[in-house]
Amino acid sequence: MTLVKPDYYASNGEDLFDRFEKGLLPDPNQVRGFYKGNVIKYLTRYQDKNGIEDLEKAETYLDRLIVFEQKSTP
Template sequence: MTNPKRPSHYESKIDPLTYMKANMSQANYEGFLIGNVIKYVTRYPKKNGLEDLKKARDYLDKAIDLYEEGHIHASSVAKAFGVPVKLLEDKS
């Protein structure tokens, strides 16, 4: 039985995401993950519905894992998407 999260046409000896994480800069890998979140959330109403939302969640979970590992910093995410870093500063 084919894993719905990993269709047979994606089966390979090299996992692309593992390869990308190991060989891309942290910023580029992070941008790839967040870019895919945006792509799937944006297109879900007109293309694949729930399937696209699940894909977005999968990429978001990977980005959250990076953040929890200390590999992503909110300021780098803000810069990547043009959000002023001042908006992320603690207001207390």
């Protein structure tokens, strides 16, 4: 897994992804939608914009979605 995580993803030292999952986005479906939307965004633009970097970002969001779903499944 390639983690693309620039400094601006953190707020007050806390990872923004973790903040979404801890309640910044109150509905788990909002978290899912955020991750899925970003996967789609980066996959559809990679050839015209940032190439491999966008594929790595899509991978980061997909990996986060997988972990989120694993934690959500009883």
